[in-house]
Amino acid sequence: MTIDNLLAQLNPPQREAVTYLDGPLLVLAGAGSGKTRVLTYKIAYLIARAVVRPEEILALTFTNKAANEMKHRVEQLLGMDVRGLWIGTFHSICARILRREIHHLGFQRNFTIYDAGDQLAQIERIMQFLNLNRDLVKPRQVQYVISQCKNKMMDALAYEKTATDFVSQQIAKIYLEYETALRRNNALDFDDLLIKPLQLFSERKDLLARYQERFKYVLVDEYQDTNKAQYHLVRLLSQPDRVICVVGDEDQSIYTWRGADITNILSFEKDFPDCRVIRLEQNYRSTQTILDAANEVVARNTQRLGKTLWSENGQGDPIEVIATASEIDEARQVVGIIAKERARGIGYNEMAILYRTNAQSRALEDQLRRTGIPYTIVGGTKFYERKEIKDLLAYLRVLVNPTDSLALRRIINVPARGIGEVSLQHLQDYADREGISLYQALAQAGRIEQLTPRAQNKMHHFISLLEEIRREVDQVNALEIASRVVEQFGLRAMYENSPDPQDQARVENINELLNSMAQFVDERPDPVDQTLAAFLEEVSLVTDIDNWDPDSPVVTLMTLHSAKGLEFPVVMITGLEDGLFPLSRSLEENEEKLEEERRLFYVGMTRAKQRLYLLWAKSRRRFWGDDFASQFQNVPSRFLREIPARFKQERDLTGVSESPATRFVSLEDAAWEEAAGTQEEGQSYQPGQVVVHDTFGRGEILAVESSRHGTKLTIRFGRAGVKKIVAEYANLELL
DNA sequence: ACGGGATAGCTTTTT
DNA sequence: GCTATCCCGT
Secondary structure, three states: OOHHHHHHOOOHHHHHHHHOOOOOEEEEEOOOOOHHHHHHHHHHHHHHOOOOOHHHEEEEEOOHHHHHHHHHHHHHHHOOOOOOOEEEEHHHHHHHHHHHHHHHHOOOOOOEEEOHHHHHHHHHHHHHHOOOOOOOOOHHHHHHHHHHHHHOOOOHHHHHHHOOOHHHHHHHHHHHHHHHHHHHOOEEEHHHHHHHHHHHHHHOHHHHHHHHHHOOEEEEOOHHHOEHHHHHHHHHHHOOOOOEEEEEOHHHOOOHHHOEOOHHHHOHHHHOOOOEEEEEOEEOOOOHHHHHHHHHHHOOOOOOOOOOOEEOOOOOOOEEEEEEEEHHHHHHHHHHHHHHHHHOOOOHHHEEEEEOOHHHHHHHHHHHHHHOOOEEEOOOOOHHHOHHHHHHHHHHHHHHOOOOHHHHHHHOOOOOOOOOHHHHHHHHHHHHHHOOOHHHHHHOHHHOOOOOHHHHHHHHHHHHHHHHHHOOOOOOOHHHHHHHHHHHOOOOHHHHOOOOHHHHHHHHHHHHHHHHHHHHHHHOOOHHHHOHHHHHHHHHHOOHHHHOOOOOOOEEEEEOOOOOOOOEEEEEEOOOEOEEOOEHHHHHOOHHHHHHHHHHHHHHHOOEEEEEEEEEEEEEEEOOOOOOOEEEEOOEOHHHHOOOHHHEEEEEEOOOOOOHHHHOOOHHHHHHHHHHHHHHHOOOOOOOOEEEEOOOEEEEEEEEEEEOOEEEEEEEEOOOEEEEEEOOOOOOEEO
16 A cells, blocks of 8 residues: 555544654544554554664554554555564563563573462462461552552562551561562563563663664553553653654543553653644544543543544434343343344444443343353453463473472472472472572482482472473473373373363363464464463463454453453443442542543443443342342442433333242342342431431441341441441431 | 361452 | 362371
């Protein structure tokens, strides 16, 4: 395609964004305004005009899927291969840099990437080692603090200095130990992937200069969701010529909870005073009704640069707001909508069901399965978290990086081979004494006097087999290694002859992993790309959404977060209840949290091209609180009220749930319904009501939750803050 | 050393 | 309610 043809396909602001090359550029791209198009065309333009060569471009995206699509699109536009182009997520690009350079920081190139689960396991182990009571701080909390620190680029020593109270001092200790453990294991966690390159570049200016020289043009997608580390990385790599183009939408910033810093985009103009700002406000996706409604909602936020979307797609249908009695009824209504849309000629793959939390998929799934509607669930998957899969992966990790003691510990006695707690402790003591890794100690088991000959023997056998396979690791492909591991260590045999159906499922899962490895190998013609190391990197950085196939004829279920960047002709957003969406924590905390929830709602609404359905349930069973399965009484989400009446059509079906044939799924459910019903006979509470408490005074009910133990109310009092109160025991006066 | 039964803790969103 | 971990008897 010629450059002129290319540019002719863009509207004026898009064209300007593509061709502007005189300095830093900020593109504020509203939902559906062709942001991906601008990025791909810009890359194609840079190459076609020979401004830079493909290998001199660095493009950073939010998902691997986006990266792959953009790359294909660029190749299509140019009609040529762009192999050298650096395009990928921040994490994968950083991993790529580190695989080449990390030896400068004292790590080895074959480092392991720890996911959240590994992180947690490592923290738990350290806490055990330090003899710390789990009641003092929960491992989860420590993990959170460490991650937040890393996102702010605060290392363990710096954190230690700020730790004034006892608990933070303990966390600081764990943090310090955690860092040494990772170093010893030659492992990096997700946050390290972003931080280590920064460390590298600050220690080795020569390397920085090399990469700065290499990347003549830097592009960043979803700039509103970058954190401090990513921000610094981008700034660093775009120097000295500041040849940079960032694209983002502050209204779609939905990841501040994991360190994304909305000020990165809000103050881009301050960081690059001579930058050009281009707004893309024409939306090519949704109907005017959907856009207007979304605009009205998000306009309530204060943290924004501001823009107003418009489209030429016509008014379209009003937004349907449907009130249902329970999550089961809500799911039934969803099924009804799908059937109706099908009759109108909408395909299954053109519909999406979105929700705030993964747990909500369950009720929906039940109904879809029951009615035979084909569906797929994106995210929330725990495939890689299953025991048998983690075990197999741990074997593979040890083969690639024997110093990964976390992985080695996991498999040293799986399947049971007679290396128990005591022997393991002796082994560890020896390793500590000699200052060597657990793996090295294992190789010297014969020299450890404390071990019984029997244990020495078992260890010798185990390590010989590992070593034998390890010799092949770089010679043959990932699949071959894995199948050998499965066969020779008897990972499948462990479950194969069990009568337990769960064990049969484990066998299938192992087969499924081997299958995906076969596919991995098949997809890569070059043996260099088929290695085990490459596979392990892929599984740690690739997510569910990356493998999601938009053309498969099934309805898609996913969280609102996962839906970012996608679009569907028909979108259903479920669980629009105060306390669920927006989630109660954001209501109990501050206005900023609520604004983020609102942006999330905005993201959800703007996924819809033609029709948008918003559903809520008056009563919902949630696995939460002390009693794990309690029934919550809900009022509609405040977000629903924020949509002006002229854009919506409301249907109240809260009273029509009594169709006895399908009403109760089981006796047990009936009991729950009854439990929820009883309280309505006496005093009935509803979120939003104002009550007076003897000691706490006036307060507003935020949530009503009923379980075996009675009705529990979450109330925000003027002075005492948010409290949880059992209604039966408190003398509450309704106002 | 290992398997069975009791029990604690869990669910916000994810690269 | 589910599951991962703990505790105990063999």
